[in-house]
Amino acid sequence: MEFGPNLIIALIEGSVQAAVLTLIAVGLSLVFGVMRVVNVAHGEFFMLGAVLAWAVASFVGGHPAVSFILALIIAPLLVGILAAAADILILKRINYDPENTIVATIGILYIIQQMTLITYGPDARPVEPPFNHRFSIPWFEYTEQGYSMYWPWGLGTTSYKLFVVAAAVAVIVLLWLAISRTKAGLMMRATQLDRDMAQSFGIPVDRVNAIVFGVGAALAALGAVLIVPIQQAHYLMGGEPLLLAFIVVIIGGLGSLPGTIVAAVFIGLSDGIISIFFAPTLAKILSTLLVAFVLIFRPQGLFGKAVR
Amino acid sequence: MRAGENRVWLLHIAVVLVILALHFVLPPYHHGILARVMVLAILAMGYNFAFGYTGLLSLGHALFFGAGMYAMGLGITGLGLSPGIAVLFAIVCSVLVSAIIGSLALRTAGVSLMIVTLMFAQAGWYLILYFGEITRGDEGFVIPQAQRLVAGIDLADSNNRYLIALILFAIVLFTTLKLVRSSFGKALVAIRENEERAKMLGYNVFAYKLGAIIVSGTISGLAGAAYGLLFGYVGATFASVQYSILPLLWVLLGGASTILGPFVGTLFMTYLIDISSEFTEAYLLVAGVILVLLTLFARQGIVGEVKKRFAPWLP
Numbered sequence: 001m002e003f004g005p006n007l008i009i010a011l012i013e014g015s016v017q018a019a020v021l022t023l024i025a026v027g028l029s030l031v032f033g034v035m036r037v038v039n040v041a042h043g044e045f046f047m048l049g050a051v052l053a054w055a056v057a058s059f060v061g062g063h064p065a066v067s068f069i070l071a072l073i074i075a076p077l078l079v080g081i082l083a084a085a086a087d088i089l090i091l092k093r094i095n096y097d098p099e100n101t102i103v104a105t106i107g108i109l110y111i112i113q114q115m116t117l118i119t120y121g122p123d124a125r126p127v128e129p130p131f132n133h134r135f136s137i138p139w140f141e142y143t144e145q146g147y148s149m150y151w152p153w154g155l156g157t158t159s160y161k162l163f164v165v166a167a168a169v170a171v172i173v174l175l176w177l178a179i180s181r182t183k184a185g186l187m188m189r190a191t192q193l194d195r196d197m198a199q200s201f202g203i204p205v206d207r208v209n210a211i212v213f214g215v216g217a218a219l220a221a222l223g224a225v226l227i228v229p230i231q232q233a234h235y236l237m238g239g240e241p242l243l244l245a246f247i248v249v250i251i252g253g254l255g256s257l258p259g260t261i262v263a264a265v266f267i268g269l270s271d272g273i274i275s276i277f278f279a280p281t282l283a284k285i286l287s288t289l290l291v292a293f294v295l296i297f298r299p300q301g302l303f304g305k306a307v308r
Numbered sequence: 309m310r311a312g313e314n315r316v317w318l319l320h321i322a323v324v325l326v327i328l329a330l331h332f333v334l335p336p337y338h339h340g341i342l343a344r345v346m347v348l349a350i351l352a353m354g355y356n357f358a359f360g361y362t363g364l365l366s367l368g369h370a371l372f373f374g375a376g377m378y379a380m381g382l383g384i385t386g387l388g389l390s391p392g393i394a395v396l397f398a399i400v401c402s403v404l405v406s407a408i409i410g411s412l413a414l415r416t417a418g419v420s421l422m423i424v425t426l427m428f429a430q431a432g433w434y435l436i437l438y439f440g441e442i443t444r445g446d447e448g449f450v451i452p453q454a455q456r457l458v459a460g461i462d463l464a465d466s467n468n469r470y471l472i473a474l475i476l477f478a479i480v481l482f483t484t485l486k487l488v489r490s491s492f493g494k495a496l497v498a499i500r501e502n503e504e505r506a507k508m509l510g511y512n513v514f515a516y517k518l519g520a521i522i523v524s525g526t527i528s529g530l531a532g533a534a535y536g537l538l539f540g541y542v543g544a545t546f547a548s549v550q551y552s553i554l555p556l557l558w559v560l561l562g563g564a565s566t567i568l569g570p571f572v573g574t575l576f577m578t579y580l581i582d583i584s585s586e587f588t589e590a591y592l593l594v595a596g597v598i599l600v601l602l603t604l605f606a607r608q609g610i611v612g613e614v615k616k617r618f619a620p621w622l623p
Contacts, residue, residue: 102365103560106556281434295427
């Protein structure tokens with residue numbers, strides 16, 4: 001294929017990546033923004049979402065659409081409850097001390113990952129998409145007879161991939177509305193701004209923390225349910241999205257939701273494009289170094305404004 | 309004071325002598341494990357110097373461990389250096405790498421420092437994978453036995469391996485003991501406890517922290533070089549994030565900012581994983597549970613608890 005069609009493919013694959021990455025990173029960013037907690041176990045909540053989607057699909061059976069809708073509800077809910085429990089049982093007890101929290105979430109990471117290995121096993125398992133129509137995309141080329149349209153081999157996508165992008169956009173819009181328009185969102189923002197002041201105004205800060213931690217994990221699980229028909233569920237799948245989400249959250253500015261979304265689209269697309277035209281490893285080297293240098297020289301993030 | 313000083317040195321000399329005595333009595337299996345534990349404890353001691361004594365939470369020590377290991381390994385197989393020179397080469401490389409990483413990463417602190425070190429280490433790991441033609445990537449490469457002769461001593465022999473691991477372990481143990489009791493080490497603890505105050509007292513905090521990272525990174529690099537040389541294998545796994553998390557785990561378990569803690573933690577953890585891997589392939593579950601329990605109930609670690617309850621004089 002030539003450059004043009006290749007670029008289109010890269011853009012489509014990149015936007016699917018970017019959509020799911022946005023969900024994961026927004027979850028991570030939300031938790032950091034409100035609770036000041038760096039959740040190293042975030043990738044494992046993503047992985048649990050994928051494994052639960054597989055479990056629902058194989059337990060329910062029937063048409064893949066039925067189990068897909070069930071998984072969309074059950075997986076984020078269960079993962080959210082598990083995360084909230086981890087917050088209450090572990091993180092709250094160590095008073096969210098930054099360094100201890102990192103150590104504790106590393107521990108939670110291993111516990112979730114290894115428990116999955118024991119129960120689910122080491123295999124990668126596919127989940128059938130609820131619908132999957134392939135269609136090709138035409139391409140225009142200048143020939144001797146002027147412009148002509150043709151369908152290059154391999155240039156195409158599936159309806160499900162487009163659905164993933166649309167679903168992620170819808171979830172982000174809903175989340176945005178929930179944060180900016182509802183009372184719960186107001187409580188959350190108050191906690192984010194000043195925890196002690198919020199507490200003295202009668203906001204149950206402990207409960208807000210548990211819910212935010214749960215919602216953050218549920219967003220990652222939701223992203224996993226969406227992506228698992230394209231990828232596969234595997235107990236080690238949490239590592240890479242965690243790293244990418246970290247990169248996104250830092251480049252977008254720690255704790256800033258708009259910055260996170262912009263950065264997720266930017267990183268998701270550029271990762272897709274660089275991976276198609278260059279070696280994927282090179283893309284990883286560049287993006288990890290970018291993060292390190294952003295944190296060193298521009299700690300508010302590339303898109304964030306200076307705070308404090 | 310004088311008596312206390314003697315007590316400290318006697319204790320650590322006794323530990324080294326006990327390990328030496330074990331050389332003659334341990335069955336081969338445990339003999340092999342202890343040799344490995346000693347080399348990994350060097351990594352943990354290096355990590356402890358930055359994390360325990362200076363309060364710098366790094367998640368990037370796999371980079372230093374890997375740098376030392378690859379500098380040694382590629383020095384032998386690629387540049388044709390003799391093992392002794394290759395280890396010196398690895399030390400020089402570790403000093404350079406830790407000086408560069410330190411001078412960049414130390415512009416940040418706390419959580420940012422952890423993420424920056426993690427990112428540099430990941431970049432290093434990806435670099436090893438990217439240059440797979442030279443480094444053999446994930447697969448790694450073996451250092452042939454013929455190239456593991458130092459002054460006629462065959463490092464592939466398990467007895468020699470144990471004794472050389474013990475010598476290196478003892479050197480690092482006494483060096484760190486000396487360092488943390490020097491004015492340099494005391495300044496590091498002062499910075500950990502209250503950086504602003506140390507600054508106000510006129511200490512160049514950045515220079516001290518950089519010094520701590522260089523010492524820490526160099527010791528970790530030496531551990532990497534020793535591991536590769538003694539066990540004859542160099543691979544990308546040793547530069548992966550797992551080898552940044554493990555030293556943190558060992559140090560926390562044994563007791564941060566104690567001299568014997570890293571060794572005790574490495575020993576306990578190695579045996580815990582060894583025992584649990586007989587029952588399940590999910591042996592890292594033990595690591596996870598211990599990390600969580602440590603943060604919840606035993607913030608001081610094993611040696612730290614002993615120090616707190618019975619022996620406040622432990623360094």
